[in-house]
Amino acid sequence: MSLPFNVASHLDHALRETATKLGLADRGFQPDVRVADPANGDFQANGALAFAKREKQNPRAVAQQIVDELAGLQADFTFELAGPGFINFRIKPAALLAWLQAYGSEQQLQSGAAGAKSGQTWVVDYSSPNTAKQMHVGHLRSAVIGEAICRLLTFSGAKVIRDNHLGDWGTQFGKLIYGYKRWADQNALATDAIEELERIYKLGHGATPDGSPELDEARRELVKLQNGDAENVALWQKFSDVSLAAFQQIYDRLGIKFDHNLGESFYNNQVDRIYRELADTKISEVSEGAQVVFHPEHPRYKTQPFIMRKADGASNYASTDLATALYRVEHFNADGIVVVTDFRQADHFEQLFLTVQKWFAAKQYRLPELHHVTFGAVTGEDGKALKTRDGGVIKLKALLDEAEERAFALVSEKNPDSPESERREIARVVGVSSVQYADLSQNRSSNYVFSWEKMLSLEGNTAPYLLYAVTRVRSIFRKAGLDPAHPPVGDASAPETAQEINLARKLVKFPDAVQLATNTLRPHFLGLYLYELAGDYSTFYAADKVIVDDPAVRARRLLLCHRTLVTLETGLHLLGLRTLERM
Template sequence: MLGDSPIQSAKILLAQSQAQFLNHLMNLPFNVANHLDAALRNAAARLGLTERSFQPEVRVADPANGDFQANGALAFAKREKQNPRALAQQIVDQLGQLQGHFDISLAGPGFINFRLKPATLLGWLQTYDSEEHLQSGAASARDGQTWIVDYSSPNTAKQMHVGHLRSAVIGEAICRLLAFSGAKVIRDNHIGDWGTQFGKLIWAYKRHLDAAALVSEPLEEFERLYKLGSNAAEADPAVLAEAQQELVNLQSGDAENHVIWKKINDVSLAAFQQIYDQLGIKFDVMLGESFYNDKVERVYRELAECGLAQESQGALVVFHPEHPRFAKQPFIIRKKDGAANYASSDLATALHRTEHFKVDGAAYVVDFRQSDHLDQLFLTVEKWFGKTGRKLPQLEHVDFGTVLGENNKPLKTRDGANIRLKDLLDEARLRAFQLVSSKNPDSPETERRGIADIVGVASVQYADLSQNRSSDYVFAWDRMISLEGNTAAYLLYAVARIRSIFRKAELDPTQPPVAGATAPETPQEIALARKLVKFPNAVQLATSTLRPHFLGLYLYEVAGEYSTFYAADKVIVDDPAVRARRLLLCHRTLIMLETGLHLLGLRTDLERM
């Protein structure tokens, strides 16, 4: 090899044996924070603190202070009226076996700081070498659990609009995060396929259907028909009566109406699927309201029998006397005309998910405005299942805010209509195409289109996922697609540049030649390596809180550290040990960025951009 001297060879051998030693004897597990947590608990047990419920409180630290910190001594000392700093010192004295991997120090009133040694960083990076390996090493917090995620849930016979974006995007990320932590995930599209709108729609369908439009633009045609039927019914009571009869016929099993209804749903779902394909979504089941149609009677009966439901103003309702609002605000589970509503079908749904799918948890990815409804639903299910001896699944409302325009009002078109999701994604791809073209005027158009399709859609997804789902978010094309700051494009750019290095050096990025890599040495190498080691913590935090933005923020920081490293340290250098360790950093950055982006539901399959 170029420039190989006996000293360098010896260095490489030494590094290799060091690495093997680390791997075989004392390499750290995937989740370093968990390892520290266990070690601290052991130390506390030896000091007799465990009986007094000592908690280590291990956190990712500010890099200036270390890699991880344990704050548990502070809370414990406060409770026990001890000197926190002295207590922390006692604990540190018990941590001798960690000193091979960490520089341990005390700071402030009693923080214990852990800084990973470069050789340990190297060993960790060498061990976790592929997306599969990251998955298998991930904290298996939900191993063996079954979760159902209820998301997207549009109404059939209507376009999906911007209001459906967040549920779809956040829901898919939640699914992937749950699956990554070991859960079996059932993706359920709880579609609205059984509303009162079908009377007017079927009335118009029978009389005014444009067969050509049904093929080319089915959802537009249904919307046209619905409007037509609705207007006609308003203008003419006779039409209204006919439309109501169509609805009655449908609900009583009339064959012709059922065929039309089925046709409308099938066509709607096929159109939805074009959106889902772009967003990387594939549902396992689509159990909409119609599915639960014949399952609500049992809900009425059971809730009445166990004394939860009562008649009020002609409706069947549930009150929660212990609750400040729901003591007076009823949960209406059957309307006074005897018909079901969404409370009825949501209760039937909860029962079905428990009985049929035997779920351990259910996540409802639904607008924050439905908090009251879901609170009432969860309270009712809890009492109902308690009285009937059923196991209660963990019920989570994964709520999110509104998508706003730049005027801080809900996002609409200029004339006040809802923005169709299809148009929004088309525009994202178009804007990305214009940008890609301006940056790469010489690449072939097909390649630019391919890049733009990935970058455009990813930008929309990531804009949503990169911020706390609880708050409203302002949709601004320029910030989203201008590709600066915490955006999908910035992350994908890092991916593309890493691939570019492997391409230039004619190396296979799946088989990087990293043998003989030495421990990270330059400040930029060390900073990057230290950031990469925290991947499991970011995933764990995002998963346990069901908040994908924690992972997004982490990936952005990884990409930032990588860019700094890239600008400072050339990868393809002559010194084989330096080159190997930088290739190692590049490759591990690549797999963590890709794994993380895949967890968020984004595509990363681009070579250039």
């Protein structure tokens, strides 16, 4: 095996060494290796263009200098100079075969990828619902995007800490306790606790309008909670426990398990240090009685204060989020922090991260990478917010239930004679995966239209299409009486037909898709790759019969089938989807 796992990185390294030898590196030459248009090759290096423009040289002449020194790559690549200075690389069939033979399992693929972030610790903060409320469709994107990012980072070698930063503190708990003591239905709490808590909160909120004696009573309940009153603390703990149990039922269906559920309440006793340190370093100031931070160097925040303590002395999201950032560095030794929320919180986190950067620099704390991963809204097909028919919020549990029922109807239509238990299991995977992938296949920055018909379709970039591609490959081994875990591919030869070579080339680019999705924290890049891979496999399968008499041809085509299966399943697992053996 001469090619390493990530071929693009291998080429980048070789080109940098060449640039150093030629004296170009000292003048700022960057290889700029990227996946090429398939018509031009597998990879393309465009660095000569930018370098030559800056140095006022002929870019093609610069590129030719580099090509003349690349003899060491000739064993694995053919390469050519094209256009005004592009260098196109095409992997030779023998090198494709060697790469495919080296990476034959999910574990081997991960071992290849693990060097990218080896030794790093990343904290990913996602989902973050409010306790005592049911999760609704608005919580879906944070949950599935956050989980995919966790899996991508883990696959790339990082230690990942999943943190569910719950909304479990604040004025709403005074109203909830007020309502609980008056209207709690113990039978309803035993049957569906989270729904009963929502009902109680609505009653409590409605009974405590601004300026009313009832609101004063609710505030007294909150003060008692904040001061450690045993009864109210016990109620608050009960609210938290039943909420987490309800949330976990949803998380189980989505394949999510958190390492920590450190909500806002966890940081309440840590905010005084934040106030003191930001004041001592003169990063914060007092404005109209509140402790705030200004960022005059930033065009949007010159006059917009970041309020970290209110004028009445109360803490807020800024207080606890600053404490959270410090805790993650001091207790988790985070090298990177990712916070996944919708786009409406962009200003808050931009000001938060600016404040953290100044504060950590002043105190000489180690500064991790800080990433706010935002996402757009989910809309109905009318372009408006997704709602129930009566205008209410769609509960996430109900959405997943409907997905499974719709999938069950489709599975039953296509396989009416299969046992119901088998159809239910297929529907469970297809239904939930369809909801997850409809989200993950989109650029997270964009809004996307929620369409049952589209997401459950067997055509297009959908979960059913990709899951079916997996089962199609598995069916080849099943019909041939072969174990897909141990395919007889030891005598495989290098790919020969155009379809074989095209599929092998696509498989070798899996590391690039993973790297791009991980580095940009955008899982849709991996989804797009998997969709294209499934299409290339379909073209190969239609053109080249797999189970043929010639043992050499059969072995190499089985190798391609097996590596496609491994890559599709690995990629889908990275996105948080479960896969099936039959559909």
